[in-house]
Amino acid sequence: MSFFDTIRIALRALLKNKMRAVLTIIGVVIGIAAVTTIVSIGQGANRLVQGELQNLGTNVIFVIPGQTTDGGVRQNDAPSLTAADAEAIRMECPAVLAASPLVFTGGQVIYGNENWSPKEMLGVGTDFLLVRNWGLQAGSFFSEADVESKAKVCVIGQTLIPKLFRTTNPIGETLRVNNVPMRVIGVLSKKGANMVGDDQDNLLLMPQTTVRKRLLGSPMDNIHAIMVSARSTNQMSAATRQIRNLLLERHDIAPGEEDDFDITDMEEVAGTLGMITGTLTLMLSAIAGISLVVGGVGIMNIMLVSVTERTREIGIRMALGARGRDILWQFLIESVVLSSIGGVIGLALGTGMSMAATMLINAYKPGTQWPMVVSFPAALVAMGFAAAVGVFFGFYPARRASKLDPIDALRYE
Amino acid sequence: MALIELRDVRRVYDLGEVQVHALRTVSLEIQRGEYIALVGPSGSGKSTLMNTLGCLDRPTYGSYLLDGQEIVSMNRDQRARIRNKQLGFVFQNFNLLNRTSALENVELPLMYGPRLSARQRHDRAREVLDQVGLGDRYHHHPSQLSGGQQQRVAIARALVNRPSILMGDEPTGNLDSQTSREVIALFQELNETQKITVILVTHDPNIARNSKRTIVLRDGEVVEDTTDFAKAKAALDAEGDP
Numbered sequence: 001m002s003f004f005d006t007i008r009i010a011l012r013a014l015l016k017n018k019m020r021a022v023l024t025i026i027g028v029v030i031g032i033a034a035v036t037t038i039v040s041i042g043q044g045a046n047r048l049v050q051g052e053l054q055n056l057g058t059n060v061i062f063v064i065p066g067q068t069t070d071g072g073v074r075q076n077d078a079p080s081l082t083a084a085d086a087e088a089i090r091m092e093c094p095a096v097l098a099a100s101p102l103v104f105t106g107g108q109v110i111y112g113n114e115n116w117s118p119k120e121m122l123g124v125g126t127d128f129l130l131v132r133n134w135g136l137q138a139g140s141f142f143s144e145a146d147v148e149s150k151a152k153v154c155v156i157g158q159t160l161i162p163k164l165f166r167t168t169n170p171i172g173e174t175l176r177v178n179n180v181p182m183r184v185i186g187v188l189s190k191k192g193a194n195m196v197g198d199d200q201d202n203l204l205l206m207p208q209t210t211v212r213k214r215l216l217g218s219p220m221d222n223i224h225a226i227m228v229s230a231r232s233t234n235q236m237s238a239a240t241r242q243i244r245n246l247l248l249e250r251h252d253i254a255p256g257e258e259d260d261f262d263i264t265d266m267e268e269v270a271g272t273l274g275m276i277t278g279t280l281t282l283m284l285s286a287i288a289g290i291s292l293v294v295g296g297v298g299i300m301n302i303m304l305v306s307v308t309e310r311t312r313e314i315g316i317r318m319a320l321g322a323r324g325r326d327i328l329w330q331f332l333i334e335s336v337v338l339s340s341i342g343g344v345i346g347l348a349l350g351t352g353m354s355m356a357a358t359m360l361i362n363a364y365k366p367g368t369q370w371p372m373v374v375s376f377p378a379a380l381v382a383m384g385f386a387a388a389v390g391v392f393f394g395f396y397p398a399r400r401a402s403k404l405d406p407i408d409a410l411r412y413e
Numbered sequence: 414m415a416l417i418e419l420r421d422v423r424r425v426y427d428l429g430e431v432q433v434h435a436l437r438t439v440s441l442e443i444q445r446g447e448y449i450a451l452v453g454p455s456g457s458g459k460s461t462l463m464n465t466l467g468c469l470d471r472p473t474y475g476s477y478l479l480d481g482q483e484i485v486s487m488n489r490d491q492r493a494r495i496r497n498k499q500l501g502f503v504f505q506n507f508n509l510l511n512r513t514s515a516l517e518n519v520e521l522p523l524m525y526g527p528r529l530s531a532r533q534r535h536d537r538a539r540e541v542l543d544q545v546g547l548g549d550r551y552h553h554h555p556s557q558l559s560g561g562q563q564q565r566v567a568i569a570r571a572l573v574n575r576p577s578i579l580m581g582d583e584p585t586g587n588l589d590s591q592t593s594r595e596v597i598a599l600f601q602e603l604n605e606t607q608k609i610t611v612i613l614v615t616h617d618p619n620i621a622r623n624s625k626r627t628i629v630l631r632d633g634e635v636v637e638d639t640t641d642f643a644k645a646k647a648a649l650d651a652e653g654d655p
Contacts, residue, residue: 002528005524010511016512252522292607312508313510316495316509316510316521317506317510317521317525318496319469319496319502320468320496320497320502320522320525320570321493321494321496321497321498321522321525321574322491322493322525323489323490323494323525324489324490324493325445325490387470395593406469407464407470410469410504410508
């Protein structure tokens with residue numbers, strides 16, 4: 001018997017019991033829809049995390065001050081990092097592409113009658129844009145000379161424009177930052193919200209020297225952190241090693257002594273976050289998978305009933321020359337047709353549900369850009385899974401049918 | 414060479430504590446083109462003999478040569494193939510598939526046989542349906558046909574693969590006398606014009622009277638095998654009334 005004939009017979013048999021077929025299919029639909037939705041949302045979460053880290057800058061490594069011991073007093077946030085360290089990392093570590101000191105500050109910015117307190121006010125080096133993988137929309141960034149001379153210049157994020165300037169072109173205008181006049185020389189391109197919905201464009205950048213000397217008035221040379229970008233993802237660990245060796249040498253730390261700095265690379269963070277979302281997705285999929293198993297048991301149940309009901313039909317077919325394997329295929333195909341139809345509908349429903357869920361998340365938390373992920377391979381896997389459920393749960397009833405004795409089957413009432 | 418050759422065929426059903434000897438020892442030959450009635454009281458083993466001849470059952474002991482091929486040593490699939498190619502079955506209760514058209518019922522054996530295109534199958538099925546006089550009932554379902562028409566569909570189905578043997582298990586048992594006569598006439602016609610070997614299990618004296626040879630079974634043994642219906646009837650009556 002040809003494959004096409006077998007499918008035709010299976011479809012006809014299913015159509016004879018429409019209600020029963022529909023109910024059985026619903027079991028599989030629920031299972032496949034649940035798995036599809038959860039995998040899709042999980043992949044969205046993963047994509048979001050990866051995108052966020054990408055957004056932060058590529059191959060980013062943070063160097064922050066560690067604890068120091070001074071006369072038996074151990075303290076955190078030691079003023080151990082300097083701008084010179086940042087410069088040294090940038091110049092001397094071959095795996096490092098760029099490095100920028102970071103100095104955090106805060107306060108009010110005034111322009112004319114308007115005032116605004118940016119969420120972030122940072123003193124940075126000339127490499128900052130390169131490290132953060134960020135660009136300028138207008139104007140220019142600070143030069144080495146600006147940093148050197150503690151120039152009273154600044155670069156603003158997009159959010160500040162409507163807050164302070166309205167329709168005025170900000171380039172060349174002078175702001176007062178904590179009462180220090182600063183000339184705006186550049187505007188950053190728009191970066192948007194990060195994964196928790198914080199506006200990243202609510203930002204004011206100044207040369208780190210200007211912030212330290214003119215805003216903070218610090219007599220010390222220390223900076224709060226160094227943000228480093230490795231040349232490539234593959235060179236992350238090399239860069240980390242080189243930075244550590246360089247700083248150990250520069251800070252005169254003998255072997256066995258505690259480091260006075262910490263190095264965190266974002267790859268590590270990405271890995272950890274990816275693992276968390278991955279594990280969660282897997283766990284939830286497993287739970288959703290249970291409903292698929294329930295659907296499969298439903299198929300098995302209905303196929304067993306069907307085999308019993310159609311015992312005489314099986315007997316007739318056998319008497320007319322059907323071999324055991326012809327009967328086996330007939331029932332197996334029937335079960336796979338059931339589960340595959342359930343798979344297709346479940347896939348469509350699951351895709352719809354994950355779209356709705358994505359829209360709901362994005363609506364609930366404005367600014368969040370939860371990505372909608374519908375991957376073709378995942379759809380194929382779901383379909384394959386549905387068919388596999390049909391084969392797995394259809395095999396026992398089909399085998400039972402194929403093993404019937406033709407004489408007994410013919411006599412069955 | 415005989416078409417069918419049974420040598421000391423026995424069939425024992427092992428029911429745990431008791432053993433039922435459905436066929437004690439049966440040896441017989443059937444030639445191509447014969448028209449045979451298998452008669453006997455219930456429990457005489459005629460159904461078992463029929464199932465054995467029809468390759469649905471396998472004897473416990475003995476040898477069954479069909480067209481020179483040993484059936485006893487064949488496996489399930491090989492016997493299925495023989496049933497498909499060599500044998501046509503007609504049952505008392507017709508055994509047609511419900512909610513399936515006459516045409517599709519007749520096509521069934523073609524699906525399990527050699528590969529034919531759908532068109533070839535339709536053509537072949539139409540041809541045999543025309544032959545049994547149902548040329549205007551292709552698309553009727555069994556429930557839309559009379560008993561006699563249903564049995565004709567069953568006969569068409571049995572003939573569709575051009576078997577050498579047509580087997581009937583009480584083929585007129587569910588039909589009224591008029592329809593019975595028509596069906597019997599059809600069997601006779603097929604036997605005479607197409608030289609198909611016909612073997613019928615029956616209680617119906619009309620069938621037995623019309624057959625060329627009658628085999629009487631009792632307690633799993635052949636007690637009479639004759640071309641003379643009077644003798645067969647005597648054997649049957651004598652034993653039914655001890």
